[in-house]
Amino acid sequence: MADEKIVIKEYTAPAGGWGSMKGMAEVLPKEGISPATLDALRRQNKPEGVMCVSCAWGKPAKPHIAEFCENGAKATAWELTSHRVTPEFFAKHTVSELDLWPDYDLEQAGRLTHPMRYDRATDKYVAASWDEAFTAIGTKLKTCDPKKVILYSSGRASLETSFMYALFARMWGQQNLPDSSNMCHETTSVGMKNAIGSPVATIQLEDYEKCDAIFAFGQNVGTNAPRMLHTLSDCAKRGVDIVTFNPLKERGWERFANPQNPIEMATGSSTQISSQYHQVRAGGDIAAILGICKIVIEADDRAKAEGRPRVVDAHFIEQHTVRFEDFATFARKATWDDIVHESGLTRSAIEDAARVYMKAERVIAVYGMGITQHRYGMDSLYMIINFLLLRGNIGREGAGPGPVRGHSNVQGQRTVGITEKTELAPVERLKALFEFEPPTEKGWDTVESCREILAGTAQGFVQLGGNFLRAIPDQGRMKEAWAKLPITVHIATKLNKSHLTPGEESWILPCLGRMEQDMQAGGRQAVSIEDSFSHIYGSVGKATPAAPTLLSEPAIVAGIAKATIAPNPNVPWDEWVGDYGKVRNAIENCYPDKFANFNDKLFVPGGFWKGNPASHRKWETKSGKAEFNVPRALNATGFAEQDGRFRLVTLRSNDQFNTTIYGYDDRFRGIKGTRQVAMMNRADILALGLSDGDTIGLESDAQDGHERVVDGLRVVEYDIPAGCIGGYYPELNILIALEHHAIESHVPAAKSVPVRIRLNP
Ligand SMILES: Nc1nc2c(c(=O)[nH]1)N[C@H]1C(S)=C(S)[C@@H](COP(=O)(O)OP(=O)(O)OC[C@H]3O[C@@H](n4cnc5c(=O)[nH]c(N)nc54)[C@H](O)[C@@H]3O)O[C@H]1N2
Numbered sequence: 206m207a208d209e210k211i212v213i214k215e216y217t218a219p220a221g222g223w224g225s226m227k228g229m230a231e232v233l234p235k236e237g238i239s240p241a242t243l244d245a246l247r248r249q250n251k252p253e254g255v256m257c258v259s260c261a262w263g264k265p266a267k268p269h270i271a272e273f274c275e276n277g278a279k280a281t282a283w284e285l286t287s288h289r290v291t292p293e294f295f296a297k298h299t300v301s302e303l304d305l306w307p308d309y310d311l312e313q314a315g316r317l318t319h320p321m322r323y324d325r326a327t328d329k330y331v332a333a334s335w336d337e338a339f340t341a342i343g344t345k346l347k348t349c350d351p352k353k354v355i356l357y358s359s360g361r362a363s364l365e366t367s368f369m370y371a372l373f374a375r376m377w378g379q380q381n382l383p384d385s386s387n388m389c390h391e392t393t394s395v396g397m398k399n400a401i402g403s404p405v406a407t408i409q410l411e412d413y414e415k416c417d418a419i420f421a422f423g424q425n426v427g428t429n430a431p432r433m434l435h436t437l438s439d440c441a442k443r444g445v446d447i448v449t450f451n452p453l454k455e456r457g458w459e460r461f462a463n464p465q466n467p468i469e470m471a472t473g474s475s476t477q478i479s480s481q482y483h484q485v486r487a488g489g490d491i492a493a494i495l496g497i498c499k500i501v502i503e504a505d506d507r508a509k510a511e512g513r514p515r516v517v518d519a520h521f522i523e524q525h526t527v528r529f530e531d532f533a534t535f536a537r538k539a540t541w542d543d544i545v546h547e548s549g550l551t552r553s554a555i556e557d558a559a560r561v562y563m564k565a566e567r568v569i570a571v572y573g574m575g576i577t578q579h580r581y582g583m584d585s586l587y588m589i590i591n592f593l594l595l596r597g598n599i600g601r602e603g604a605g606p607g608p609v610r611g612h613s614n615v616q617g618q619r620t621v622g623i624t625e626k627t628e629l630a631p632v633e634r635l636k637a638l639f640e641f642e643p644p645t646e647k648g649w650d651t652v653e654s655c656r657e658i659l660a661g662t663a664q665g666f667v668q669l670g671g672n673f674l675r676a677i678p679d680q681g682r683m684k685e686a687w688a689k690l691p692i693t694v695h696i697a698t699k700l701n702k703s704h705l706t707p708g709e710e711s712w713i714l715p716c717l718g719r720m721e722q723d724m725q726a727g728g729r730q731a732v733s734i735e736d737s738f739s740h741i742y743g744s745v746g747k748a749t750p751a752a753p754t755l756l757s758e759p760a761i762v763a764g765i766a767k768a769t770i771a772p773n774p775n776v777p778w779d780e781w782v783g784d785y786g787k788v789r790n791a792i793e794n795c796y797p798d799k800f801a802n803f804n805d806k807l808f809v810p811g812g813f814w815k816g817n818p819a820s821h822r823k824w825e826t827k828s829g830k831a832e833f834n835v836p837r838a839l840n841a842t843g844f845a846e847q848d849g850r851f852r853l854v855t856l857r858s859n860d861q862f863n864t865t866i867y868g869y870d871d872r873f874r875g876i877k878g879t880r881q882v883a884m885m886n887r888a889d890i891l892a893l894g895l896s897d898g899d900t901i902g903l904e905s906d907a908q909d910g911h912e913r914v915v916d917g918l919r920v921v922e923y924d925i926p927a928g929c930i931g932g933y934y935p936e937l938n939i940l941i942a943l944e945h946h947a948i949e950s951h952v953p954a955a956k957s958v959p960v961r962i963r964l965n966p
C-alpha cells in the first residue's frame with residue numbers, strides 16, 4: 206500500500222467512542238459487506254448466537270444490545286467478505302508472484318473456495334476434488350514416520366474439531382501437537398500450573414464486580430480485548446483503583462468512551478481507566494513487582510514488631526503456601542538501586558502502587574503478552590503470583606490472576622487434548638473409550654517443531670488454521686527449511702504467506718468459518734469454545750457459506766484421519782461429522798468432570814464453568830500448596846545491557862488480528878499508512894544523531910552467527926522508555942532468533958529482542 210499517505214500524529218481521543226465507530230464504518234465497505242455481517246454482529250456473543258472469532262474475553266449472561274466491538278466487527282467482516290479466491294484466481298498468479306504480495310493484499314483477496322494442490326511444473330495451485338485431496342494426503346502421510354509429522358493448530362478451532370484432531374494424532378501414534386498457545390500463554394500454562402496448580406485464570410467475569418483494585422501488566426486492552434473496556438470502565442466508575450504497568454501508554458488503559466453510552470458519545474466525555482500508569486522498561490516487571498513486594502513485606506515486618514495488624518495475610522501464607530520465607534528474605538535483601546534501574550521506575554512510583562495494593566481487600570492481576578513473551582517470562586509470571594499470594598489474593602471472590610488469553614478457543618484446545626505433553630493427555634480414558642494404545646513419548650511444541658524443520662528431520666506439516674511461517678521467529682531461516690518438507694497441508698479460510706512456501710507436496714483445504722451455517726447429515730450444527738474464564742459456550746453460524754464447495758473443519762479432520770489411519774469401530778468419524786453432539790458426548794466421556802451433560806448445557810447464558818480447583822484453594826501442585834518462587838533474574842530479557850543494544854518490543858497494531866492485517870492504521874498510536882516503523886524514545890533518537898521521520902534498519906544482536914536484518918524502518922518519536930524500541934509483528938519476526946524463547950515454556954521472547962540500529966541502511 207505504498208500509495209497510502211503516511212501520517213504520524215498523536216491520537217488524543219479515548220479508546221472506543223467515535224473513533225471506533227469510524228473504524229467500523231471504514232472496514233465494512235472494504236470487504237464488500239453483505240447484510241449477513243450485520244446480522245452476525247447483532248447475534249454476536251449472545252446465547253444461541255455466534256461467538257466472536259476475535260478475542261477470548263467473557264461473554265456475559267446478560268449481554269449488551271450490541272455485545273461486539275470495533276475489532277470484533279473487523280474480524281467478522283473479514284470472514285464474511287464478498288471477495289473470493291477461486292481456482293481462476295490461482296490460474297492467474299504463480300505462487301512465486303503471490304509470495305511477493307503483502308500479507309494485507311493476500312487476505313484481502315478473499316475467501317478460499319476450492320481444495321487446491323500445488324503443481325510444481327507451473328508453480329501454481331490447481332483445483333482438485335475433496336476425494337482427490339484426502340486420498341493424496343493420506344497416501345503421502347502413510348509414507349511418513351508419524352512421529353516426524355507436525356499437526357499444528359491455531360487457537361480458533363472449536364472444541365469439537367480440536368478433540369478430533371488430537372485424537373487423530375494419538376491414534377496415529379504421535380502427539381506433535383503444537384498450537385498457537387506455544388507462542389502465547391504457554392508461560393501461563395506451565396508457570397501457573399507449577400505455582401498454584403491451575404494453568405488458567407482463577408477468576409470469572411463476575412469477580413470484576415467485586416474487586417477493589419486491578420493491577421494490569423503488559424496487555425493492550427483497547428486493541429486486543431476491547432469488550433473488556435466495558436468491564437474496566439464499570440470498575441473505574443465504582444472507584445476501583447487500576448494500576449497499569451506498560452512501557453507504552455496504551456490508550457485503552459488511559460481513557461474509554463463507551464460507543465453504546467449515548468451520553469458519553471453525545472458529550473465527548475470518557476472514563477479514565479487507570480489511576481496510576483507506570484511505564485516500566487520492557488522486561489522490567491520482575492523488578493517493579495519485587496519493589497512492591499519489598500514494601501509490603503517490610504511494612505509487615507514493622508507491623509509484626511510493633512504488634513499491629515499484619516500487612517500480609519499471615520494465616521493464608523501459613524496454611525496455604527510454601528517458600529514464603531525464601532521469597533521474603535530475597536525481597537528484603539533487594540536494593541532500591543537495582544529495583545529502580547531494572548524496572549525503569551522511580552521508588553516513589555513503586556511506593557504509590559504498593560499503597561494501593563496494601564489498601565485493597567480484593568485484587569485482580571491482569572496480564573498478557575508483555576509478561577509471557579520474555580526469556581524470563583516465567584519469572585515475571587511467578588512475581589505476579591507472589592504478589593497476589595502475599596495478601597491472600599487467590600482463591601476468593603473478587604481476587605486472583607486473570608491472564609487474558611489470545612484466540613477465542615485457545616484455552617479450550619488444551620482442555621480437550623491439544624498438547625504435546627503426555628501428562629496433560631487423558632491417556633487412560635482414551636485407552637478405555639477407544640481401545641488403542643496412545644503414545645507416551647512427548648511430542649514437539651512450536652520451538653521444537655521449528656528445530657526439527659531446520660534440521661530437515663520433520664517430514665510433514667498439517668496446519669489447522671494459522672499462518673505458522675509468519676507467526677514464528679527466525680522467518681528467514683525457517684522459510685528455506687520449510688520448502689524442503691515432504692508435505693505441507695493448510696486448512697484455512699484465507700490465503701496467507703505460509704501457503705506460498707509449498708513443501709514438496711502442498712495442499713490448501715478451504716473450510717467454513719465460525720460465522721457460517723454448518724449443515725451436516727444431522728442438520729445444522731453448533732460448535733463450542735472456552736473463554737479466558739473457563740466458561741464454555743455453544744456457537745451457531747447462520748451466514749451462507751462463502752462457497753458450496755467448503756467443508757467444515759470437523760469434516761476435513763475426519764477426511765484426513767480416515768485416509769491416513771486404520772479404521773477403529775469406536776471412532777465413527779462419519780457419524781461424528783453428521784452430528785457434532787456425538788463428538789461432545791465423546792468429549793464428555795473423556796473428561797467427565799469438566800463436561801458433565803455437555804450437550805444439555807451448551808447454550809446456558811454466560812456459558813457453563815468447567816471449574817477450577819485453585820479458585821477454592823485446592824492446590825494441585827507438587828507440594829500440595831501454592832508456591833512462592835524466588836526470581837532467577839531481576840529483568841526478564843535474558844541478555845546483558847550493552848552500549849548500542851536495544852530491547853525491541855514487537856507489537857500488534859489496532860488494525861490487525863495476529864498475522865491478518867486489516868489495514869495500515871494504528872489509530873491509538875497515531876500511526877497511519879505504514880507498518881514499517883521503529884517507535885523510539887526522543888533521547889535515543891537525539892543520541893544517535895537521528896530525527897523523527899528518518900529511515901533506519903535493525904539487526905538482531907543474538908550473536909549466534911546468523912545474520913538477521915530488517916531495513917527501511919521509519920523512526921517515530923514515541924513515548925517509550927529509553928533503550929526500548931517498538932515495532933510491528935509479524936514484519937519484524939525475522940529479527941527474533943529461534944532460541945530466544947522463554948526458558949521453560951518455549952514461548953518466543955518477542956517482547957524483548959536484542960537489536961542494534963543500522964544507520965544509513
Ligand atoms: N484485535 C485483535 N485482537 C486480538 C489479537 C489481535 O492481533 N488483534 N490477538 C489475539 C491474541 S492471539 C493474543 S495472544 C492477544 C494479545 O494481546 P496482548 O497481550 O495485548 O498482546 P500485544 O499486542 O502483543 O501487546 C502486549 C502489550 O504488552 C506491552 N509490553 C511489551 N513488553 C512489556 C513488558 O516487558 N512489560 C509490560 N508490563 N508490558 C509490556 C506492550 O506495550 C503491549 O501493550 O490478543 C488477542 N486479541
Ligand SMILES: Nc1nc2c(c(=O)[nH]1)N[C@H]1C(S)=C(S)[C@@H](COP(=O)(O)OP(=O)(O)OC[C@H]3O[C@@H](n4cnc5c(=O)[nH]c(N)nc54)[C@H](O)[C@@H]3O)O[C@H]1N2
Nearest residue numbers: 359385389670671672676696697699701855863864934955
Ligand atoms: N513477534 C511476534 N510474533 C508473534 C506474536 C507477537 O506478539 N510478536 N504473537 C504470537 C501469538 S500470541 C500468536 S497466537 C501467534 C498467532 O499467529 P497466526 O498463526 O497468525 O494466527 P491466526 O490468527 O490463527 O492465523 C491467521 C490465519 O488463520 C486462518 N483462519 C482464520 N480463520 C480460520 C478458521 O476459522 N479456520 C481455519 N482453519 N483457519 C482460519 C486464515 O487463513 C488466516 O490467514 O503469533 C505469535 N507470533
Ligand SMILES: [Mo]
Nearest residue numbers: 385389611612
Ligand atoms: Mo496469542
